[in-house]
Amino acid sequence: MRASILLLPLLLLLSACQTPQLQRDFDPNRDFAAYRSWSWQEPGVQYKPDDPRLNSDLTGQRIRAAVTEQLDQRGLRTTAANTPADLKVKVWLIVDNRQQQVSTQVGGAWGNPWGGGFWGGPGYVETRNVDYQVATLQIDLLDGKDGKLVWRGSTEQIVRNNPANPSEREAEIRNSVAQILSQYPPR
Template sequence: MLRQLLLIPALLLLAACQSQTVQRDFDPTRDFSAYRTWSWMEPAVQFRPTDPRIQSGLTEQRIREAVGEQLDQHGLRPASGAADLQVRVWLIVDNRTQQFSSGGGGYWGSPWNPYWGPSIYADNRIIEYQVATLQIDLHDARDGKLVWRGSAEQTLSDRQLSPAERASRIRQIVTRVLAQYPMR
């Protein structure tokens, strides 16, 4: 019984330690070495849902700075005129649930009791949590078509973060997403 009770916190700890899942998709017919400049596609940062607890000018500023730094690392410069790429970022927060079940059983009885029967118990727990997805879309500025998309998911913590911790986490996620962008 004690072993099974310890299983639930262990599963939660493992779920909290999961690395961010990073995904990407792109148009393989495009010559990414031809893209040299970028600009923001307005609105630059989209929030889903449009909840004031999620949608924040401070969060948008942090995302814009982190994306600009990473695009610069990839040799893409902010456009002073017409850009080669237009950038849009989505911050999507989903509510999710996960069910954990544990159970056990055995038989009860004794040599003096003629009946030996099963003893079965089950423990079901439902965990509710939020997952944030940061998605970065790069569009060809000439034809407006999506040429590259990268995204990462991360489970949100209930712990209150400082502004520096928020900026650091956003930089880390943006770095992981744009690490998938083709290097020139």
């Protein structure tokens, strides 16, 4: 019983962090309506760290398909190979190791605060370090003429166990890319 009470604050903390953290930044001096075509800035998908568990052709294919689908829905068309594009696209998948301290009050007084008094011994605070991983999916859009970054969107999530099958992995990637690009074009 006592162990489950100690884990409750930790679980609440981790579940609160599970909501994706969307961010975006853009150059307000750019005319985003003028951008009508795009192509990949090779290498189109980069991984940090360059770990084979993260860097896979299958993951790269899923990311590229999801980005293509979302940009197409926004009226941007893919250019043919070796044809200049209005935008160049580069995607980063970054996994960071993080640590957080979690403190829990253990022991202390019990009783009725409205009149029957309190009893019990002194309490203490137990502090533990919790290690976890955070994955960031970042999409950069660069101007095709001058190569400067004009728009960046990203989402950050705590890494849980890997999805059980390829269709779940694809759905997670499609959902993340859709969330990021829902902020494009800037309004």
